[in-house]
Amino acid sequence: VEKLLQKHKLKVTPAREAILKLFSYDCKPLSAEDIAQRFTNKQINLVTVYRTLATFEKAGILKQVDLRKDAISYELTNHHHHHIVCVRCGIMETFELCGIGKISKDVLKHSKQFKEVKEHSLELFGVCRTCTKR
Numbered sequence: 151v152e153k154l155l156q157k158h159k160l161k162v163t164p165a166r167e168a169i170l171k172l173f174s175y176d177c178k179p180l181s182a183e184d185i186a187q188r189f190t191n192k193q194i195n196l197v198t199v200y201r202t203l204a205t206f207e208k209a210g211i212l213k214q215v216d217l218r219k220d221a222i223s224y225e226l227t228n229h230h231h232h233h234i235v236c237v238r239c240g241i242m243e244t245f246e247l248c249g250i251g252k253i254s255k256d257v258l259k260h261s262k263q264f265k266e267v268k269e270h271s272l273e274l275f276g277v278c279r280t281c282t283k284r
């Protein structure tokens with residue numbers, strides 16, 4: 151965690167360290183509220199969490215993930231993957247299969263205005279096996 155902060159030229163503070171640790175332990179998308187709830191001692195409040203998340207996002211350590219929940223979730227950028235979410239019960243799986251590289255090339259080939267694709271997000275929304283049976 152410390153090294154990751156240093157690599158992105160960010161000052162190591164207790165709040166930054168603690169929040170980044172949560173992400174590396176959990177390996178799942180977390181919203182600002184999720185994070186604030188973990189710190190019940192109030193040393194790290196919601197305002198601090200929002201500010202820290204914004205800093206991490208700007209530095210490229212975290213990215214936003216839109217899982218169609220009330221709040222935006224964030225996760226580490228270091229491992230490329232996507233999500234599939236059950237629209238009924240909310241369970242989530244991740245997958246690494248990614249065909250976006252090829253699609254991007256085709257999109258660029260046909261685009262009049264775009265020259266380059268920098269990043270992408272892809273989340274699938276479906277119904278899980280358990281919910282299908284219900």
Ligand SMILES: [Zn+2]
Binds near residue numbers: 177178179231244
């Ligand atoms: Zn993920």
Ligand SMILES: [Zn+2]
Binds near residue numbers: 236239241278279
């Ligand atoms: Zn389900």
Ligand SMILES: [Zn+2]
Binds near residue numbers: 231249
């Ligand atoms: Zn991808």
